Amino acid sequence: MATREPELICPDTTEMAWADGERELWASRAEALDHGREQPDWALAATSADKLANLTPQQVSWLFIKGPDASARALIAQPSLLRHRQRIDLDRVAIARFERDAYALAHHEASANADHLGLLMLPFRGPEPATLIAGWLRNLGSSRRWARLWLERHPESAARALIPAAAGRPGRARQNAGDALRHLAAIGCEPIIRKTAIEYGRSTPDLIDQLLNPAPADAPRLPEWAAPDQLPEILLAGGGIMPDDDVTALIEALSRSRLADPPEPAPGDPAPDGAGLPLTVESSAARQPLVAPPGPAAERLIARADRRSAAAFGRALLDAWLGADMPAAHAWVVPAQAHLGDDATFDRLAPLVRSWPPKGRYARAIDGFAVLATAGTDTALRHLLSIEVNMSGGPTNERAVDYLAQASARRGLSVTRLADRLTVTHGLDTGVTLDYGSRVFPVVTDDHLTVHVTAPDGRLLARPPKPGVKDTNPDAYQHFLRFRKEVRATVSAQIARFQREMLGHLLRPARDLPGVLLPHPILGPIARRLLWGEYDAENRLVRALRIAEDGSLADVNDKTAAVGGDAPLGIVHPAEVGADLGEWAQIFADYEILQPFPQVNRPAVALTEEQRAATSLAGFGPVTPDAIGEMVAGPWRGNGYHSPSHVHTQLTRDLPGELTLLVELTPGVPMSSYTAQAGEQRITEIWLDHSWSDHWQLARRIPLGAADPAALSEVLVELYALRR
Incomplete structure (x- = not known):
């Protein structure tokens, strides 16, 4: 029996490798941090700094910036999740101050949020950073950018660290290592990889050959429900029926359907203009991949098929997959609809896509978005518009927004202009009638888009006439009622869109x-x-x-x-x-113009020039605790997590342009939902801050005129409604 070769081990340790000026840049971000008013008991609190729960977030910020050295090192050696919006600045300052001793902090933070905090790994090199970073190359967001920057910066260290994993047992670690080594080869580092492989000896150079030149992947084994005899026949465009062997070949070719590789370029900049906050993008908000084009075999077979018959075959595949409880191994059925589908397919697919996120089928919903955007027909994009509008927000909605933007751009339009062009007319532009066969009544809308039926003498009838015994098409009455309901729904949706x-x-x-x-x-x-x-x-x-x-x-x-x-x-x-x-x-x-929603008579707060130049507005009071509770239950957020007394003394509301409106409260309301016990409140100040800030600073720096006037007005109207 052949003896198993021992696993390869990289002997390197994690060490610092700063780029020129990088450490100084990170240390300089201490100027952007603030911990509010420093308290005399903080030095005493720092003696238990190894337990983060014993410290307030302000104390943690103070400790990282300038607190006692030993206490700060004890804290970063056992990091827990930091409750700071300015984590990227706080972390960079700590790493610049403590270097290798801050590695546990950097690794913990980068693992928790690779897109926003993955750049913390850039100055560290060694096997552990390499293993973490290799797994980011398949991401869509900024973490993919950080992985590339790290590999380009530390190619020798990466090769030594990743070759053992690439030679190891099958699994995610080996796959990630292979991705990273192939990326290194693609950017000109193949000689480094091969030299390192020789240093590891034995069969490693042969493994590198296989790794850098992989054989095409085999198609997944087809299940019984995807067998040709379980599916409808496919008619050929020139007449006849597609032979079973060709149908089998088509299904096998379709089984390679997938989303395309991540679009380029990967977003993210660790030091825009040499300073400031890094530019980062979450994977859900990055540019999303469309469906990859079909392979040559699938393309050739689809071209021979009758279009409608191929689409019906695709829908049968989709239904069979759904009936098998949507096995993930055969999720290729969804992107395959982009190659086979027609508008009937998209009418079938869209309700499924709507239903999948609430059921936790997020990946399948994203596949569905990609199909609709890739197909790009009017019907497909109407569905995608409707899906996006009716979603409740979050990462999945961000992906739908990007797919809409891509589909619109392919037509040379913005999403707004696309929506204008895809709004259905319900036939009102060409004429609609209530046709009973023996009697025909023209259908019209008034200026407010209320649907009416007109009598032969031109009068608007209060109700549509019902069919009589002599009418040959009595079903037209129910068709008209559905038509009127559909028009009403479209009108309501478009009024909401304009608002x-x-x-x-x-x-x-x-x-x-x-x-x-x-x-x-x-x-x-x-x-x-x-x-x-x-x-x-x-x-x-x-x-x-x-x-x-x-x-x-x-x-x-x-x-x-x-x-x-x-x-x-x-x-x-x-x-x-x-x-x-x-x-x-x-x-x-x-002119007796009745507006579709409040606009010229809408309650609004327009700031004076003096107020626009000011950095805060005066508060008011008293305000009932129930009113504050309703705000926190709605779009406002309490900002009291940093309060030792566990009360909300600030309320925040996000505004466009990465700004936040803040309301200072006194005496504050409990962080629990039981606000009635707090007693009457007073709003002492209203001011603006950056959304990435922790809002602890004592000085106000942003003029109110920096806020979008419409968004600010809407929030101030809501706020001033609390005044008695």
């Missing part, structure tokens, strides 16, 4: 108004009842405009306004309009 556009400053070129919106039987009537605005390159309002009766644009003086076709137009928020808001409200009242 989101107002709040989110989503713009379109002015030429889309007469070219796309106004001719549309649903979008046009909604657009005509809104106040629009022309914006500059900085997204600032130039002037407000309304759509006149002839489709032209009119200014506040009711004079025709010439606007270039490329000028950005958007639905204005009243907080942007300024002193003209009252006149616009009067104009809309004079």
